[in-house]
Amino acid sequence: MKIRKFLSNFFKSFGGEDDYQAPEPAPDHKAAYLEYKAAEDEAHRLQEEEKEELKQFARLIGRACKSKSSSAGAIINGASGLPMIGGIGGVDAAGNSFGSRHRGIGDI
Known part of the structure; x- marks a missing residue:
């Protein structure tokens, strides 16, 4: 409030009217950031799940190939x-x- 009064008096000292308008407060970016972070975390979790599924699939295929080659000779x-x-x-x-x-x- 002191800044607004100071600026108002500052403009009046130059002969201007008190046309100073306080800027609108910035929107709360915290909620948007938290939403973005949650989506990013979910995407990362899904990527890790997919990697693990592919690793398990590769191990399964590897075991199947080993068992075929060793059991059949x-x-x-x-x-x-x-x-x-x-x-x-x-x-x-x-x-x-x-x-x-x-x-x-x-x-x-």
């Missing part, structure tokens, strides 16, 4: 799901190198 090409002829250095049943899937069984 053959190495399975993880990309095509077909057994390898000649081990990792060979080709799978469709002629693909290990880790690739260019041709399927029906394409031969």
